[in-house]
Amino acid sequence: MKNSNSTAVTEFVFVAFTISPNLKLLVFSIFLFIYSLLLCGNILIMITIRVEPRLHSPMYFFLGKLAFIDLCYSSVTVPKMLVDFLSDQKSISYNGCITQLYFFHFFACAECFLFSAMAYDRYVAICRPLHYSTIMSRQLCFLMAAATWAISFVHSNIQTALTIGLPFCGPNEINSFFCDVPPLIRLACTDTTMIDAMIVANSGIVSLSCFLAVLISYIGITSTILQIRTAKGRRKAFSTCASHLIVVTFFFGPCVFIYMRPSKTFSADQVVTVFYTIIAPMLNPIIYTLRNEEVKTCMKKVWGRRVVSP
Structure with a gap:
């Protein structure tokens, strides 16, 4: 219960990235450049898949969804981080913090389950190639995409509901550059043992189910x-699934490192956090493009045609 004499927190302050004033502009420019690459790369892939008929297949249907999720996933946190680099007061309102937390988990969960759908797509393509077009029908692809959004909605609501019910009466400094569950729980002025266990269990179920789906798919593929x-x-x-394996590793590795620990022992490793929120979504379109001749050919065709046209 919240102490009746305590003052409810109305805003939180981010204390990550303590940077010398002389380096602020440099670090801001680096992250702005990375974010610009992220936006351009993912938008380029989405438009190319949309307008090029050769890419209207299940694999590229999911790749287009991944590009959209990566764009949204990073946009939940990066713009605020960029503003904070140039601000003396790196604060966010309580409602803004909860909103950021909600959408961050929504898109993170969507990406997690989308990787599972992409793994199943690769499994069918390699293990049952003669039945690929029948199994991976348009209806199944849309159903898998809809299930991804529905599960993400439930997951983010659970995470947010468990967090929003906690009393925050000070301190209000978050050892991160965005609002996430583990560092936020540490600020609650009550015993969070049960809540902590429920949040870890919820994240664990999501991560474990997606990981097992990917693992089972790749056991079949390897065989x-x-x-x-x-x-x-x-x-x-x-080679048809190497790109997917790389981006899955980039996503699951840091997430397991960050979330599969109780919040009481949570240490905001800024390098790991930056990697899975900014670097990995920026690398995903590069990895898929550089390793996929069909995507590169279609991009040259689509964008080359637009450059030379009057």
Whole structure:
């Protein structure tokens, strides 16, 4: 229960990234450049997939959704962080903090389940190629996308509801550059043992279910690839899912490091946090583009045509 004599917190202050005033502009410029690459790369992929008929297949349907989620996922936190780099008072209102927390978990969960859908798509393409068009129908793709949004809605509501019910009466300094559950819980002026366990369990269920779905898919994929007789055939099969494996590792690795620990032992590792909120979403379109000849060809066709047209 909140102490009747305590003063409710109306705003929080971010204390991450203590930077020398002389370096503020430099660091701001670096992150602004990274964020600009993130926006341009993901928007480029979304438009290319939208206008190029050759990319109207299940794999690129999910890739387009990933680009959209990456863009939204980073935009929840990065613009505020950029503003704070140039501000002396790095504060956010209580309502703004809860809103940021909600949408951050919404898009993070959506990305998690989308990776599972993409893994299943690769499994069907490699393990059941003759039935691929039948299994990965347009209806199934839309159903999987709808399920992703629905589960994300439930997850973010649970995380937010558990957090918003906590009393905050001071201190109000968040050891991060955005509002997230683990550092926020540490500021509650009550025992959070039960809430902490429920939040970890909720995040664990989401992460574990997605991880198992990806793992099972790739066990089947690996088994099938090993049965291919020629080395060239094995390389070609593996190359179709190598990009997905890389981005999944970039996403799950840091998330497990950050979230699979109780908030009482949580230490805001700024490098890890920056990686999974900014760097990974920026790298995703680069990885998928550089490793995919079909995407590169379609981009040259689509954007080359627009450059030379009057």
